[in-house]
Amino acid sequence: MLSLWKDILLQVLLYGTLIFHLPLLLDRHVNCLYKKKPDVVLRFRDHIVIACGISIILCVLLSAMSDYYVPIHLGVVPLYLGILYGSRFSGLCLAVVYITTHGLIYGLPLACLLLNMLIICYSMLPRxxxxxxxxxILEKICWLWSALVPSMLLIVGHEAVDGKVNNHHLNPDMILVAVLYMLIGxxxxGLIVYWIEMNAERLASNRHNSPLMSKESVSPFLDLIPLGIIAVDLKGNIIAANHHLITDLSKAAYPHLSRSDIVGKPLHEALDGMFQKEHLLTRxxxxxxxxxxxxxxxxxxxxxxxxxxxPLIHNQxxxxxxxxxxxxxxxxxxxxxxxxxxVERLSLVGQMAAGITHEIRNPMAVVRGFLQxxxxKSPDTLDHYYRIVMEELDRANSIINDFLSLAQNRTAEKEECHLHDIIHELSPLLWADANLRGQSIELKLGSMMPKLxxxxxxxxxxxLNLCRNGMEAMGEKGTLTIxxxxxGEQVxxxxxxxxIGIPDDVLQRLFEPFFTTKNKGTGLGLALCMSVVQRHNGTIDVKSSEGQGTVFIISLPVRSSPQTMIEPQSAAAFE
Structure with missing residues (x-):
């Protein structure tokens, strides 16, 4: 009996040691090969299958027959471990190894062979x-036992199936050996399943922390992201920063900054003068x-x-x-x-204009008619007051006209014409206005201008709106240049x-409807100008410096079809 338990203990130590250590040794060896040949990597479950195959052979070779004709060997444990952890092909190979080895040493009756095959096939079912x-882990242990227990019962009972135990009485020692054999298995x-799962989890964690996931390998991916990204550890030291953050977001303060200049340094030092330091540090x-x-x-x-x-949360x-x-x-x-x-404001203005135009204009026309x-019939001494009232009515009518102009969201009817012709038609009117103010107008018309x-x-x-705004901004002796x-493809x-120029705070709101700095302004003139330019698929820009004047730049697209060019009339100055 003592020899029997020694054999059992030896089997446990041998196959346990193999399954415990061989996958780890293979994994370490594969990691060394991986650096040179990535295509020779074996999966962890394949290492388990190899260890199980060797364990089956050793367990069968070291098995012992009890005094009660019960063959005691634990080769069935690595058999089912390998089948369940491996693929169908590897499971089939292990089954062949088990049956062949067991048959060569002990011989298997036909009935026992068939029962073994049925249990093995059950464990290899896809489900x-x-x-x-x-x-x-607990579910895996239960699934393993569902295949292991019937097979171990078959091992201890196959002699009864063969008829050898009939000549012996079933005594407590025989039952004790069988029960202890099954409990040990x-x-x-279960202990091996737990160990395998713990090591699989550890290897998965190591894989996430392997050189493939190092900062050096992640940096190229971060550099492709068109956002500034910076990461710090719990001590506030920078552990990663992508190219966009270093070059684009910090180029104003440090034009020659590199990644090595900030990675590894405390955040409060690296951000000094680069960005809103206090904002980021607090967050x-x-x-x-x-x-x-x-x-x-x-x-x-x-x-x-x-x-x-x-916050960065650790996965494990x-x-x-x-x-x-x-x-x-x-x-x-x-x-x-x-x-x-x-644009939304202009649209709102247009909707308002469309709704109130007729409701306001009709009463105003009646009022103006009766005032006249x-x-x-009134004495001449009251003419001054009548003139003031009618001027204000005309001003109100002008505001309504601006409303109507902004309300025209439909496509304006266009014709092919030269911009210079329009400028020359306006020249007498502009000259008269400038002459009254003691100002001058200078024309600088480009050569070979296409029709638009x-x-x-x-x-x-x-x-007219832009020129009159310019004249109102200048004093006497000022010069307006057109x-x-x-x-390229733009006029x-x-x-x-x-x-005197335009302050920066005013410049940002220049095209807002109803925004004006004039005492009698409506705030719709420049909004109307922008609306006109947009209907011509153009753009309008403003450049201004206080004390140095202002320039409005209108860009209009040139048609792609052949254009008729026109030579400019000689540049003229009106004074």
Whole structure:
């Protein structure tokens, strides 16, 4: 009996040691090969199958027959472990190894062979293997036992099936040997499943932390992202920063900054003078405490940024391991949003104009008519008052006209004409206005200008509004310059004055409806100009410096079809 238990203990130690250590040794060897030949990598489950195959042979060779004709060997444990962890092909190979080895040493009766094959086939069913691989540790142990227990019962009972035990009485020692044999197999198999799962989890964790996931390999991917990304550890030291953050977001403060200059340094030192330091430091401190601050808008000089600061959570432990900041330059998007708001305001103005025009104009016409009748019957001493009232009525009518112009969202009727012709038609009117103010007008018309598709009436209104704004901004002896140029596929019209210039805060709101700096202004003149330019598929820009004057630049597209060119009339100056 003592010899029997020694054999059992020896089997447990041998196959347990093999299954415990051989996969790890192979994995270490494969890691060395992996650096040179990535195509020779074996999966961890294949290592288990190899260890199980060797264990089956050793267990059968070291098995012993008890005094009660019970063959004691634990080769069935590595058999089912290999079948359930491996593929169908590897499971079939292990089954052949087990049956062949057992048959060569002990010989197998036909009935026992058939029963063994049935149990092995059961364990190789796709449903069993799939549930085993996807289950938890406890579920895997249960699936293993569902195949292992019937097979072990068959081992201890196959002698009875063969008729050899009939000559012996079933005594407690025989039952004890059989029960202990099964308990050892079940306990040890459960322990091995637990060990395999723990090591598989550890290897998966090591794979995530392998050189493939190192900072050096992740950096190229981060550099492809068109956002500024910076990551810090729990101590506030920078552990990663992508190319966009280093080059685009910090070029104003440090034009020659490189990644090595900031990675590994404390965040408060690296950000000094580069960005809104206090803003980021405060948010990152919150992120290290688990508080997210997504989607905040930050203005830095003339640029606008959207920032989001988030805690980094470790996948395995669930604890905070650092923080990451994402910074996006949304300056252009902010400008587009402002322009969209302007368009919405213009649309609102147009809707208002369409609704109130007739309701206001008709009563005003009646009032003006009766005022003229009253003026004829009143003494001359009241003419001054009548004139003031009618001027204000005319001013109100002018505002209504501007409303109507802004309300014209339909496509303007255009015709092929020369911009110079429109300018020359307006020249006498502009000269008269400038002469009354003691100012001069200078024309600088470009050569070989093409015809454009224009609405002459709207273009006259545009040029007249810009020129009169320029004259009002200048004092006596000021000069208004009207210049045209052909630049690529665009004709550009410049209206430049020598006035006092426009402050930056006013410049940003220049085209807003109802915004004006004049005492009697309506705030619709420049909004009307923008509306005209947009209907001609053009753009309008303003450049101004306080004390140095202002220039409005109108860009109009040239048609792609052949154009008729016109030579300019000699540049003229009106004084």
């Amino acid at each position: 069993v293997s799939t549930h085993f691989k996807k289950g938890s 079940m306990f040890h198999s 990152i401190e919150k992120a290290l405490q688990g508080i997210e601050t997504p989607g905040e808008i930050v203005r830095n000089a003339s640029r606008v940024y959207s920032t989001g600061i988030y 432990t669930g604890k905070i391991s650092g923080a990451v900041g994402i910074i996006e330059d949304i300056t252009e998007l902010d400008k587009l949003r402002s322009e969209f708001i302007n 009748l009253m003026q004829e 598709l224009l609405n002459p009436k709207e273009m006259k209104q545009l040029i 210049e045209t140029r052909l630049e 550009k019209l410049f209206v430049k004055d020598t006035g």
